[in-house]
Amino acid sequence: MTNKRSVVLISGGLDSATVLAYALSGGYETTAVSFDYGQRHSIELESGERICQHYGIERKVVNLDMKQIGGSSLTSNMKVETRSIDEISESIPTSYVPARNTIFLSVASAFAEVLDADTIFIGANAVDYSGYPDCRPKFFNSMEDTINLGTKRGQHSRLRIAVPLQYLTKGEIISLGMRLKVPYDLTHSCYNGEEEACGECDSCLLRLKGFMDSGFRDPVKYKKYPDFYKKYIGKSVL
Amino acid sequence: MTNKRSVVLISGGLDSATVLAYALSGGYETTAVSFDYGQRHSIELESGERICQHYGIERKVVNLDMKQIGGSSLTSNMKVETRSIDEISESIPTSYVPARNTIFLSVASAFAEVLDADTIFIGANAVDYSGYPDCRPKFFNSMEDTINLGTKRGQHSRLRIAVPLQYLTKGEIISLGMRLKVPYDLTHSCYNGEEEACGECDSCLLRLKGFMDSGFRDPVKYKKYPDFYKKYIGKSVL
Numbered sequence A, B: 001m002t003n004k005r006s007v008v009l010i011s012g013g014l015d016s017a018t019v020l021a022y023a024l025s026g027g028y029e030t031t032a033v034s035f036d037y038g039q040r041h042s043i044e045l046e047s048g049e050r051i052c053q054h055y056g057i058e059r060k061v062v063n064l065d066m067k068q069i070g071g072s073s074l075t076s077n078m079k080v081e082t083r084s085i086d087e088i089s090e091s092i093p094t095s096y097v098p099a100r101n102t103i104f105l106s107v108a109s110a111f112a113e114v115l116d117a118d119t120i121f122i123g124a125n126a127v128d129y130s131g132y133p134d135c136r137p138k139f140f141n142s143m144e145d146t147i148n149l150g151t152k153r154g155q156h157s158r159l160r161i162a163v164p165l166q167y168l169t170k171g172e173i174i175s176l177g178m179r180l181k182v183p184y185d186l187t188h189s190c191y192n193g194e195e196e197a198c199g200e201c202d203s204c205l206l207r208l209k210g211f212m213d214s215g216f217r218d219p220v221k222y223k224k225y226p227d228f229y230k231k232y233i234g235k236s237v238l
Helices: A014-025 A043-055 A100-115 A137-150 A170-179 A202-214 A227-234 B014-025 B043-055 B100-115 B137-150 B172-177 B202-214 B227-234
Strands: A006-007 A029-036 A057-065 A119-121 A160-164 B005-009 B031-038 B059-063 B119-121 B161-162
Touching: A006 A014, A006 A100, A006 A170, A014 A119, A014 A170, A029 A043, A029 A100, A029 B043, A029 B161, A043 A057, A100 A119, A100 A137, A100 B100, A137 B100, A160 B031, A160 B227, A170 A202, A170 B161, A202 A227, A227 B059, B005 B014, B005 B100, B014 B031, B014 B043, B014 B119, B014 B172, B031 B043, B031 B161, B043 B059, B100 B119, B172 B202, B202 B227
Parallel strands: A006 A029, A006 A119, A029 A057, A119 A160, B005 B031, B005 B119, B031 B059, B119 B161
Antiparallel strands: none
16 A cells, blocks of 8 residues: 555546556556646547546546637637648647646646645656647746645645656657556547547647657557658558 | 736735736736636625726636635635634634635736736735735745746746735735725625625634724625724724
């Protein structure tokens, strides 16, 4: 038995599923927290539920309508742009949701306080990422200071924000997840929010490149595959 | 005309009404943001609406159910404790809502980004306050760093968290508000959330003491008055 407790932010995507498996493998008693924030790909919430059921852990879903804030293609009618895999990370894309991780981690810190958890896990990544400012290591360091100053718990013991995938490439994340037996078939990464992934948005491209780099094949179905992945699945894969 | 824009967090209480008047007097084009977070004193939301109508400004109400987080007498069935005016500030009371200001300021930073506002005003106070960790100056400094790191806007121009009442006593806040003609009759401070203020909770006691110290009389109705205020209103007041 363990007395380590954690809160894990679960979107339903590949990274958060991997980070959940990582927290559980570390012996943390874990509560998952997801947000219904008006994301167009709200299908990820169902994926999150299936992942939590797979692991038999409790999940809290917090309703917070970010549509009324706007400013993002993920929460409005703005089109999610498509760009080539090489263009990703060159600029902040329209899928950026203003202050999303700040908001998510704030709410997670409230849950952590009430559940007496000492660690918040988040599946953010600063290598193969979409250029969001709130995925950078210096953001998380500052946020950790802030939540410790802003909570009662932080006055006597430190609450930690753990970002274990921070410095891994997408390929390395998938390699780690495969060792941890993450049910990637249950995850949903596509921004467009249909049952079948589009294979064109940043999120699909980064995911497929990650599977290619790790030597595995993505178990999820796609409407179409980018050329680089077509060449790859022509070869034999794990 | 001005091109200064601000977001002001409005609860419906005395401090936030004063800070709104302060921002407007400084020439800021202002959008108010309020939270329907499951507070037992949700009547304060109506006060907030009346205050914004009084000033003719737009208000956004964000729904975020903090009841499911729990841990506070303001969002659960826990009783709001009563203590004497001298006991306030000795410990963090049950009315503390985990990470509330962190969450509110996170959401405000998202609005500020989308509205191109350069300042978020919050009516927090570190003198006559209830001992909440997220009302301390060092919390706000850290939060300001965090929201600048976590938003797109923060990459090119600084978003400021302004806490103009931070170092004022409640009496000084009321003196300032009276000069700014704040409609204190429209405000609601009592934690118990009935139309008529209880006159017993921390919030009522701090408010009444503030009016006493400022030399004014509180225009709001109370069910009962604490002894110190009874003695005071026995005298002639402004």
